[in-house]
Amino acid sequence: MKHTFASDNYSGVHPDIMDALNKVNHGHAGSYGADEYTTKAAEKFKQFFGEHVEIFFVYNGTGANVLGLSSLTQSYHAIICSDLSHIHVDESTAPEKFTGCRLMTIPTRDGKIYPDAIEDRIQRIDDQHHPQAKVISISQSTEYGTVYSVNEIAAISAVAKKHGFYFHMDGSRISNAAVSLNRTFKEFTSDVGVDVLSFGGTKNGMMFGEAVIFLTPEVAHNFKYIRKQGMQLHSKMRFISCQFDALLSNERWKKNAVQANTMATLLAEELRKIPQIKITQSVDANGVFAIFPSSIIPALQEEQFFYVWTEKTSEVRLMCSFDTREEEIKSFVKRIKELIA
């Protein structure tokens, strides 16, 4: 299939990651994480987040989010999140099934949630009849391709701390956010009070694998059981660990995210020159959201596929990836111009 703008997980595996998989594919190694590669990858994470953090590898982002949230909640709790969040929109009812919790959503225009709206959503604390809010969950970068500033995260964290809540971050695109902010991972997570982080690998060049990182290690104490119960304990763990080791080495995570973000910026710049197209969101990371003339969409999708985000307004989502190149953007924009003419 030709290069698409459908999703950053339409792309394949970065060659460095494939090499890493090949390199560890010899002989026997301890299973379920009792292997030297898992120890090495966990050490790498500690270099980024500090010695005290607890790291657990899982298969996918849904698993990371759902199980991370499970470790923070009882089934009478509620999780506050945006109405666009992956946990609400794109994980079926896995969060509800595994945590038993109510998802309390906040309407969002830009993918983010803000302290005032969160405060408004916190109701009937200590009321035995009402779901008890316990976690605030945000996505960084967001499902709309926007990125929270450090101050915005700190402000949400202050609300969480004030009420004695935990703070969870869905970082399936955390590398894109780090590049966008030009900050270290730590500066916009543990330094500003995030307790549990889903650290994404798949969208940034891995074959599969995500990490649940307990930045507040006390809450990790039951997680090994939760991960097994949640069917996310990989027996041949070395094949997830070696990928993370490669991703976190030689700034591979950064190079991949820089490429994806730069291409999204370029794509947006080109689209802005076309009067019939309107960019709808701030292009902070690797996603571009735009309203296209509906008549051109089917033919354009045939050429380089992408998803329509909102049918009614013909708003589309265009995702760039570590393997998006300038030529692909040029051919896409050229085709748009031909179809509009």
Ligand SMILES: Cc1ncc(COP(=O)(O)O)c(C=O)c1O
């Ligand atoms: C914001 C966000 N979180 C998490 C995920 C991970 O999902 P999956 O379970 O498909 O790996 C995705 C993937 O689309 C996502 O966009």
